[in-house]
Amino acid sequence: SVTARAIIYNAYGEPAETIKCHSYKIDVDSLKPDDVVVETVACPINPSDINQIQGVYPSRPPISADSLPELKSPAAVCGNEGLFKIIATGSKVSNFKKGDWCIPANVNFGSWCTHKLGSDKEFIKVPQTISVNHAATISVNPSSAYQMLTYFEELKPGDWFIQNGANSQVGRAAIQIGKKLGLNSLNIVRNRDDIDELVADLTALGATKVITEDDNGSKEFGKTIKSWLNGKQIKLGMNCVGGSSVTGLARKLGPDATLLTYGGMSMKPVILPTSLFIFKNLTAKGFWITGNIKRIPNSRIDTIKAVLKMIEDGDLAEPKYDETKAKVSDLTDEKLLHIFTAGLANSKKGKQLVLF
Numbered sequence: 001s002v003t004a005r006a007i008i009y010n011a012y013g014e015p016a017e018t019i020k021c022h023s024y025k026i027d028v029d030s031l032k033p034d035d036v037v038v039e040t041v042a043c044p045i046n047p048s049d050i051n052q053i054q055g056v057y058p059s060r061p062p063i064s065a066d067s068l069p070e071l072k073s074p075a076a077v078c079g080n081e082g083l084f085k086i087i088a089t090g091s092k093v094s095n096f097k098k099g100d101w102c103i104p105a106n107v108n109f110g111s112w113c114t115h116k117l118g119s120d121k122e123f124i125k126v127p128q129t130i131s132v133n134h135a136a137t138i139s140v141n142p143s144s145a146y147q148m149l150t151y152f153e154e155l156k157p158g159d160w161f162i163q164n165g166a167n168s169q170v171g172r173a174a175i176q177i178g179k180k181l182g183l184n185s186l187n188i189v190r191n192r193d194d195i196d197e198l199v200a201d202l203t204a205l206g207a208t209k210v211i212t213e214d215d216n217g218s219k220e221f222g223k224t225i226k227s228w229l230n231g232k233q234i235k236l237g238m239n240c241v242g243g244s245s246v247t248g249l250a251r252k253l254g255p256d257a258t259l260l261t262y263g264g265m266s267m268k269p270v271i272l273p274t275s276l277f278i279f280k281n282l283t284a285k286g287f288w289i290t291g292n293i294k295r296i297p298n299s300r301i302d303t304i305k306a307v308l309k310m311i312e313d314g315d316l317a318e319p320k321y322d323e324t325k326a327k328v329s330d331l332t333d334e335k336l337l338h339i340f341t342a343g344l345a346n347s348k349k350g351k352q353l354v355l356f
């Protein structure tokens with residue numbers, strides 16, 4: 001048997017004070033025919049994972065006595081995304097063999113763990129031709145960028161889209177997927193001391209133009225943008241931020257455009273001028289990749305396949321993460337808990353990936 005450890009919560013609350021580590025045994029020698037046992041290769045800490053622990057995210061795993069063996073009280077396992085390696089298979093499993101890589105087929109998987117026992121249907125195989133970082137983070141951020149760029153407006157090569165939060169993982173993926181699709185992107189980022197470095201970085205990824213939130217809010221700067229567009233109209237907007245950022249973004253959209261709101265990083269409401277709805281026929285909608293799993297059958301698997309192809313073709317650069325290594329052989333409950341508590345604190349400064 002193997003000793004598995006998982007980061008869990010028994011009630012909703014502030015993540016750092018709420019999470020615990022639970023250890024239990026998985027008997028790899030007495031599996032049901034369809035069972036597989038996986039060990040975790042890597043898992044990210046995403047904003048939605050944090051919101052789930054806080055109890056404010058609409059899609060959440062149940063806090064249940066059945067979520068893991070040997071629980072002292074009902075719990076849910078943290079985390080949704082991750083990369084896993086098959087270490088044992090039941091007698092009827094034909095789609096996986098030991099050593100294969102896989103990712104969760106569904107959301108609310110409980111990925112912040114060292115091992116997991118589940119049915120083979122709970123996993124999608126991924127090829128080992130892509131990097132660990134790509135494989136562990138394929139189903140949320142690049143998949144969201146892909147769907148936003150392809151599901152709403154029929155964008156053709158040469159068309160423009162605009163986005164704020166352009167330095168987020170979603171934004172960086174959108175820049176690269178947009179480039180692959182032949183699209184031009186106008187990217188809004190927060191100002192900072194090393195803004196030239198960030199502009200160079202995003203431009204190297206394929207951003208057509210990068211502007212700051214100050215430029216975004218400036219009427220004067222509108223003339224520069226007009227000259228860049230050279231008579232073209234922006235058809236799609238992607239809003240990660242809200243507040244005055246989305247107001248400026250929306251003002252740059254052309255007639256009949258679609259504005260998708262997928263994040264609210266400023267914690268401010270989406271503020272849109274009435275005139276854009278009346279005179280420019282603006283459509284403003286929400287985007288939620290988890291909602292699309294139910295609404296658009298096969299969207300999860302189809303999107304993952306499309307993004308996988310882009311990664312294999314070298315169209316998406318290695319995603320940037322602050323990496324922490326958890327060495328399974330000398331883990332204790334305390335050590336694993338500490339890794340995730342520190343990861344949660346550090347996630348305010350940058351994206352975190354825990355490697356096992």
Ligand code: NDP
Binds near residue numbers: 167241266
């Ligand atoms: P990241 O942690 O990679 O990026 C967060 C970004 O937000 C950073 O670029 C940061 O800017 C920016 N930011 C933080 N605070 C503010 C603020 N006050 N004002 C403006 N910008 C701010 O996040 P992800 O790419 O993982 O996710 C981004 C957002 O998208 C999250 O809200 C997430 O929940 C959401 N999301 C939604 C999905 C959906 O289906 N609806 C799917 C995936 C993600 P800077 O670079 O300047 O630090």
